[in-house]
Amino acid sequence: MPLQFELCPGRMIGGDHPCFIIAEIGQNHQGDIEIAKKMIKMAKDCGADCAKLQKSELEYKFSKRALERPYNSKHSWGKTYGEHKRHLEFSHDQYRELKIYATEIGIFLTASGMDECKFRSQNVSNVSLESWMAPMVVSTGMQSMETIRRVYKTVKEHNQNFTLLQCTSAYPLDPKDVNLSVIAEYQKEFPDVPIGYSGHEQGICITVAAVAMGAKVVERHVTLDKTWKGNDHEASLQPTELADLVRAIRQVEVAMGSPVKLMLPCEKSCHDKLGKSVVAKVAIRKGVALSLDMFAVKVGEPKGISPENMQQLVGKKLKVDVEEDDSILANMIE
Numbered sequence: 186m187p188l189q190f191e192l193c194p195g196r197m198i199g200g201d202h203p204c205f206i207i208a209e210i211g212q213n214h215q216g217d218i219e220i221a222k223k224m225i226k227m228a229k230d231c232g233a234d235c236a237k238l239q240k241s242e243l244e245y246k247f248s249k250r251a252l253e254r255p256y257n258s259k260h261s262w263g264k265t266y267g268e269h270k271r272h273l274e275f276s277h278d279q280y281r282e283l284k285i286y287a288t289e290i291g292i293f294l295t296a297s298g299m300d301e302c303k304f305r306s307q308n309v310s311n312v313s314l315e316s317w318m319a320p321m322v323v324s325t326g327m328q329s330m331e332t333i334r335r336v337y338k339t340v341k342e343h344n345q346n347f348t349l350l351q352c353t354s355a356y357p358l359d360p361k362d363v364n365l366s367v368i369a370e371y372q373k374e375f376p377d378v379p380i381g382y383s384g385h386e387q388g389i390c391i392t393v394a395a396v397a398m399g400a401k402v403v404e405r406h407v408t409l410d411k412t413w414k415g416n417d418h419e420a421s422l423q424p425t426e427l428a429d430l431v432r433a434i435r436q437v438e439v440a441m442g443s444p445v446k447l448m449l450p451c452e453k454s455c456h457d458k459l460g461k462s463v464v465a466k467v468a469i470r471k472g473v474a475l476s477l478d479m480f481a482v483k484v485g486e487p488k489g490i491s492p493e494n495m496q497q498l499v500g501k502k503l504k505v506d507v508e509e510d511d512s513i514l515a516n517m518i519e
């Protein structure tokens with residue numbers, strides 16, 4: 186029942202392993218392999234774990250009529266959706282070239298689709314595709330909880346090694362539709378599966394928050410220029426943002442720390458300077474039985490008895506006279 190597994194060779198995800206950060210190039214390469222290479226390099230330079238593309242065999246993914254429908258968007262690369270998608274689709278040879286390039290520079294490269302290890306939101310409900318699955322990432326945009334329960338159950342029967350990503354498929358995504366709370370629901374419902382987040386919002390803070398909630402994989406679209414033509418650029422991170430995201434995630438991971446609450450060694454100097462202790466509220470003569478109304482809690486010099494132990498002083502007597510505001514020290518008690 187792994188809550189962790191090896192997603193890519195030598196890279197475990199889940200458990201206490203660092204969040205796996207996917208820089209989704211998607212189709213932001215504009216159909217240009219040189220731009221795709223620049224983006225893979227950018228993902229590497231910014232510290233992402235993996236660069237990602239989208240691979241479709243268009244005739245399998247779309248019906249003829251869907252490919253023929255007009256695509257009159259400002260983001261269109263052709264008159265029909267088919268022309269548009271063909272412009273953005275790399276050939277198998279180009280994929281090989283990109284894979285070699287990514288290996289040379291030392292970053293994992295993957296692609297979502299029918300034939301790779303990320304199952305995009307669109308395909309999630311088509312559970313008949315699951316039987317061959319290698320370790321994989323399942324994104325859950327455009328789906329209901331009922332569908333995700335079914336997907337979880339079906340995939341689990343064949344494959345223990347998958348992660349579910351909360352995702353809302355809108356570009357750019359309005360924060361009110363992000364629903365990070367679904368991450369917590371997935372963690373409750375699917376406790377034996379690492380949960381992650383695939384975000385289409387602008388900026389980095391929501392994705393960082395997802396990591397604080399325990400996301401073990403995050404995916405964000407990246408771009409070299411947010412103003413370029415294409416549906417996803419506006420919802421993508423430019424290089425400085427991706428680098429900031431990676432840095433922020435790594436910092437948050439360190440900061441999640443330990444659930445054990447205690448005063449840490451690093452707090453000692455602050456405690457020495459500002460920690461409060463018991464002082465005399467009034468002058469107290471030696472031999473007088475102590476009562477709570479004789480005490481105040483202040484930053485005293487020297488530091489005296491801890492306020493937590495004040496109650497135990499009641500009824501005891503001092504061996505010495507103290508003046509108002511003097512610290513009450515353990516060695517003064519009879």
Ligand SMILES: CC(=O)N[C@H](C=O)[C@@H](O)[C@H](O)[C@H](O)COP(=O)(O)O
Pocket residue numbers: 211212239260305306307354356415416417
């Ligand atoms: C659901 C899904 O596949 N979403 C992908 C991943 O997030 C997107 O990158 C789409 O491919 C993109 O938004 C489509 O844009 P157009 O329709 O202009 O090619």
Ligand SMILES: C=C(OP(=O)(O)O)C(=O)O
Pocket residue numbers: 239297298303304305306307324325326350352354383404
């Ligand atoms: C559509 C994709 O991702 P998501 O469903 O996570 O947005 C994809 O990876 O191709």
